[in-house]
Amino acid sequence: MVNPRTLYEKIWDAHVVERRPDGTCLIYIDRHLVHEVTSPQAFEGLRLAGRKVRRPDLTLAVPDHNLPTTPRRDAAGNRIPIADPQSAEQLVALERNAPEFGVRLIGDADREQGIVHVVGPEQGFTLPGTTLVCGDSHTSSHGALGALAFGIGTSEVEHVLATQTLLLKQSKTMEVVVEGELAPGVTPKDVALAICGAIGTAGGTGHVMEYRGSVFRDMSIEGRLTVANMSIEAGARSGLFAPDEKTFAYLKGRPMAPKGADWDAAVAYWRTLHSDEGAVFDKSVVIDAADIVPTVTWGTSPEDVVPITGAVPDPMSFADPSKQAAARKSLDYMGLTAGQRMQDVAIEHIFIGSCTNSRIEDLRAAAALLQGRHVAPGIKHAMVVPGSGLVKAQAEEEGLDRIFLDAGFEWREPGCSACLGMNPDKVPAGERCASTSNRNFMGRQGPGSRTHLVSPAMAAAAAITGRLTDVRELLVTKEGMVA
Amino acid sequence: MDKLTTVEGRAYPFGMKNVDTDIVIPAHWLKTISRTGLGKGAFEVLRKEPGNVFDDPAYAGSPILIAGDNFGCGSSREHAAWALADLGIKVVIAPSFSDIFSGNAFKNGILTVVLPQAAVDRLMEVARTDPIHVDLDAQSVTTPFQDRFSFEIDPFRKHCLLGGLDEIGLTLGEADVIDRYEATQAQERPWIVPASAAAVA
Known part of the structure; x- marks a missing residue:
């Protein structure tokens, strides 16, 4: 009989490549999103050491931080120069690095381009039960779909590119429960801000959050993305939602999501991804939905x-x-x-x-x-x-x-x-x-x-x-x- | 990463205390896309002062830096280690270091040697005229004048530096366990490869 486990513990256990005597684990990374600001030195490190990207197929590059939001191409389809030379250089570096290392790039003029944390779910790149990292703290967003997702630094970006793994220590768990019904005019953003106010910006430090309760069950996937996104503002590197029918409906048919028999197998697995009855969280926060206002x-x-x-x-x-x-x-x-x-x-x-x-x-x-x-x-x-x-x-x-x-x-x-x-x-x-x-x-x-x-x-x-x-x-x- | 066994050469007799990473490399260098070339920005503010050790031809290209207490405090920027490496520095000797800086230095193949203040003072004196010898295997710093100072180092870090093993290199050394994990995953969760990537492959 297996002890009851939280959702986080299930995903963690499924990704342990090797456990070290001191408790540190080599954790497999299923998904790596790369953008132009925190990746140049990582790719350069690979180049200097003569290394390659281990799994380019699990890696997706999208520029987002530096791009101007004014038109990017003129009528003839040529790039309109970016005023800040360093922003331009970071963009060009990503456009050079991605093909050199065989990584798929969604470029600045592609219809699918956008903020990495919007693109990942939208393309079906983000999947329940996967480990997902990106050199950006708001990577927590992807937890909305039940992915264990967190931000990493440049050295870790390079480590993931080269090895598809990270050396990590297991986090503590924290459940955030909001029961009841949100009043009209009260949105997922208000819920996220209310959580930040209730527990403080260090409240979730060292913990992975799981959002539980009727408010989160009733929330749309996009609303969940808003809440999971702000987990990091409450100190938690990751915030999880157990995948459910809404998650599956959202993902079905997305370009990078599984198809056919793979889809059926994936959904069958995803249905097992929830905290077991009796699973113990290290910390618990309960908020009444009726107390949340704009x-x-x-x-x-x-x-x-x-x-x-x-x-x-x-x-x-x-x-x-x-x-x-x-x-x-x-x-x-x-x-x-x-x-x-x-x-x-x-x-x-x-x-x-x-x-x-x-x-x-x-x-x-x-x-x-x-x-x-x-x-x-x-x-x-x-x-x-x-x-x-x-x-x-x-x-x-x-x-x-x-x-x-x-x-x-x-x-x-x-x-x-x-x-x-x-x-x-x-x-x-x-x-x-x-x-x-x-x-x-x-x-x-x-x-x-x-x-x-x-x-x-x-x-x-x-x-x-x-x-x-x-x-x-x-x-x-x-x-x-x-x- | 290059192996680090012994380092022999002149040393910058720098000696300054509480050198924060802003002094090592100012913030405006952080928008770079490279971890090489940062040597140009290393100690930028100090180098505006005439007579600074970094622009003294006597010390040009020295592989050793001798500093004061609490070297590398402040921001966690890895650029500080990149800047020193780009300057050609392989060893920094000081009475103490910030933890984050030591970690970053180690990740980039730089040895940080902690010695008592008196030893550091003596090495500062020697450095002005003569080379210094650092032997990682023997955990000693010696001079041409029979000075010999022993230092402590974490055995794992020593092992990595001697073998030229960076963290990535070490993990790659376990490629077989990663291969096995991937093989199992391909059986149990074949859908993990993104659909469009699978179609291309």
Whole structure:
């Protein structure tokens, strides 16, 4: 009789190549996503040592971090030069390295290009029960499909390229349970922010999370991707959802997903991937869905959350003196004062995009509010950056691009964009952005930029009123119903 | 990775304490696509000072660096080790190192030698005029003047450096267990190869 195991333990056990006496394990990696920023030195290391990529067929390269979100080709199909020479160099390096090492590249002008964490699931590259890595911390996203997925550094990227393995120690487990039903206007992003607020940005450190409970069972795959994406903001390198019928329906027929008899065999295996009855988690967090409301951040850490109906907290209200000091510093940076109502905070920039919230459901949610409306006069710049070329095409087929453009938004090419401002999409110093991204760190969206993390619907609401806004107020006027 | 057994040559008598990785390689060098060529940026700020050891022709190309306490503190950037390697440095001798830097140095084939302050002071003196000899197998640092200092090193790291084995090289040394894993996986989970990749292959 096998002891009851958690989902994480099942995936881990299935990937142990070798166990060392000190408990370190050589773990097999089934999927490796590569982008242009953290891979050049890894490929160079292989080249210098005369090594090859062990499993190019399990590796997929997609540029995303540096790409401009303005058109990339002119009418003749030639590349429009990238202004920053170092960004251009990183892109060209990936375009050289991928074919040299036999790795499939989805290039900047391909329809399938996008943010690696959007492309992986979309192509069916991400599968339940696989181990998946990428040189990017938001690799946790892929846990939405039941993949054990986590970010790695450049040396580890090289190690995986050369050996298809990593030396790892097993993590602790943590269940995050949200039971009940989400109220109208409350989205997966609000759930993710609420979790960050509840456990803090170090709450999940050293743990792999598993999201359990009715809210997560009822959540769409895209919603789960949003939640799993932000596991890392709560300190966990990975966050898992047990694969279910929704997962299988989402994956079926995707280009890189199994086909025919392989599909049937895969689904049969995936059905075994859930935490057993009686499996023990090292830590457990339980949140009541009824307690989650539309949420915004006030500070410079994703744990600095407050209900949209709330106010900027007083730094002295925190028990921990170091948190008091951090809060004072945050408020100074953010240009906010304690007690100020969140709904009075004026916004100048709107960013709808990033690996957290740039999928079709995100764009639909924002467009639903923006239809027939326009951005407020105080908004200097509003833009939508779809997560991939396929998301963009789907949105255009549904006419969402027209809604955004008519509302005064820019409609851009896919990429990481203003989430981290490695490309020209930056928020100017001292200006304030309602952003659907994942990090509100100082300078994240550009030096001096001020970020308020929100859901796509809340970003649309802020665009309409020019200030942080409770989306439920707009739902009332638009749909004639009280949320 | 090159094997490291003995290193003989001049040493930079640097001696500075609490050298953080920002001093070793400033942040603006991090947007590079290469781990070679960073030697140009090594100690960039210090090299603006006249008379610095790094631009003194007497020490040009020295394989050894002698530093003060807590060398390599601060950011975890692996670029610091890459910069030293690119400068041609194979051994750094100091009274203490940051853990992260030691790890990064080791991954890149650089030996970090911890010696007491008095020994480091003596080596600084010798380095100004004469070469220094480091023997990893014997775990000793010697000078032409009969000085002999012994040092400790983790046996695993010693084994790796002597054999020129980097972590990747070591894992590749276990290729047969990885092969076996893949063979089992191909039987039990044949669907693991992405569909379109299988079609191409």
